[in-house]
Amino acid sequence: MKAKITYRPNGQKTPNLFRNVLTDSVLKDICIRITNQEEYEVHIDNTSNGINKGRLVFVEYNDEKHYVTLSETKDDGRNSTLQSAPTVLNLFTADSSTKKTLNFYFLKHEGNLFTPYLQFGYKLLMTVGYKFINIECVENPNSAKFTDRKPFSSLDELINWRRITKKRNRSNNSSYITKTESAVQIYAKTYGASKYESTLFAISAFVLSDMPVELYTIVEGRLKNLPKSSLASIMHYKGMFPHAFEIHNTTLSFDRNKLDSEPDSIKLRAACYTYNLLSRIGPKKCALCGCEIPEIIQGAHIWPVADIKKSSLTDAEKFGHATSSHNGMWLCQNHHKLFDSNILFVDEDGHIKLTNNITDTNKIFIVSITKNDTLSKTLLSHEFKEYVKSRNQSLDLTKTQIIK
Ligand SMILES: [Zn+2]
Structure with a gap:
């Protein structure tokens, strides 16, 4: 035959x-x-x-x-x-x-x-x-x-390889894959070769992980969604791996009016912010201790959203500040909570400071988990420093000490 x-x-x-x-x-x-x-x-x-x-x-x-x-x-x-x-x-x-x-x-x-x-x-x-x-x-x-020469054995291995290959090629402006504590998140570019890579990320996530997969389509320039055939493939794999799953085949073009009309607008806003931080800072890594476990790392606002809301800005401006890639850094859950509780502070030069109002025992603990005493220079853009200024306006940094 x-x-x-x-x-x-x-x-x-x-x-x-x-x-x-x-x-x-x-x-x-x-x-x-x-x-x-x-x-x-x-x-x-x-x-x-x-x-x-x-x-x-x-x-x-x-x-x-x-x-x-x-x-x-x-x-x-x-x-x-x-x-x-x-x-x-x-x-x-x-x-x-x-x-x-x-x-x-x-x-x-x-x-x-x-x-x-x-x-x-x-x-x-x-x-x-x-x-x-x-x-x-x-x-x-x-x-x-x-x-x-073998398939990825876990999603963590995939994310780690991605981190290494991206480091070598910083101009490589392509799709992102990361995790939260409860989901795999894929920020999928839709143009050129990236749209195919996005499809592979989505399907790999189904194969490798039991966590729900959130697929956010990033639309830039001329509006385009993932190709129909790619979406059909993704839906097919969703059928084979029937854990919870969401496609946000919507434009994360970061248009506030468009987002407001989405049923999931708060979630999409958070996704915008995560995407912007991934683009500017890179993969999740705590700015204070270097922890790289994506499940416990979060985007931490410098100028808090609650303060942005209280400002006299227009809604569009507020949205811009709440999702700006300069208004944030990656922090692990411990450092995020310490920062939001004003136990840890940053100043405009990126120095990390500790409140004076703390017991010796707790100070020893915080110093032991905080590897860095200044933020990485790459974080300290002009806009970032402006956000630090806005945050610190209502705080009293004279009652703080340099962390050692
Ligand atoms: Zn940390």
Whole structure:
């Protein structure tokens, strides 16, 4: 029995791409790796409705369907190699047949296919069910080694890898994934390659966590939501992992009027604030002790929301201050409570101060859990200092001591 290999040359953005890369030897190699035999016949699907259906080769053998995503052959973007995989995942998910597999095939490629960013992407793909059928063929002595060739084993591992790869690439303005004490939160960009990464984050969160998943769609510039096929995939996985789940496929464009009309406006406001802090400061990490456990880290307002509400500003201005990325820092629950109770203070230079009105025992405890005596310089923007000034207006910092 011959395998049937189908592909759509007109489904690609680059003309003649498939004719050039899908040589007999490549097709034969795919056939052997998928079906363990080398006989195949090719069916070319010449329909051309809509491009960008993923770099998909479809192999049918023994009543089984095999979806094979092809890598890019040249570097034309940091993650173009991965871009097509979520599209094919969406097609795979929409296929109701039970005998099907999802595969990734590397074409011959120049350059490093194993940058930290790409390794992160491969692990994401493995987490959502991709099998890499020839990854060993593209490793070469000059490329970084992909030693940890397995799916993420937990959401914490995923978040930690994300933190590391983002540190190396600070300009990488993409989606965020984090946790609260009760939910996984995904702040999903909807443009370019980021929208596909958002889909992978959402599905990985279902696979790896029992916590409810909150998906917030970040819309910037021209309004756009996640692609319908991505949402359909996410809904499909929601069905497979039936714990509580929310899609806020709404614009977190941070328009107060729009938010007010949402049934969940308080929650969305909090989400805006979290998203802004993630964008400006980075992943959750307590500014006073360095704790990085996302479940117990919160956005702490510098100029408190209660004071903002009492001000004479317009509603739109109040909303802007309450959600501003400069009006806050990450604090663990202990430090947040100590800060909000005015036991700990910050001054405009970022020094951390302790109230004088405290017992020695409690002072010893607070000093022992507070690693830093000043805030990181990156926090101390002009706007941040203005918020500190507003906060401290009603407080008496002469009755404080420097924390040591
Ligand atoms: Zn802390």
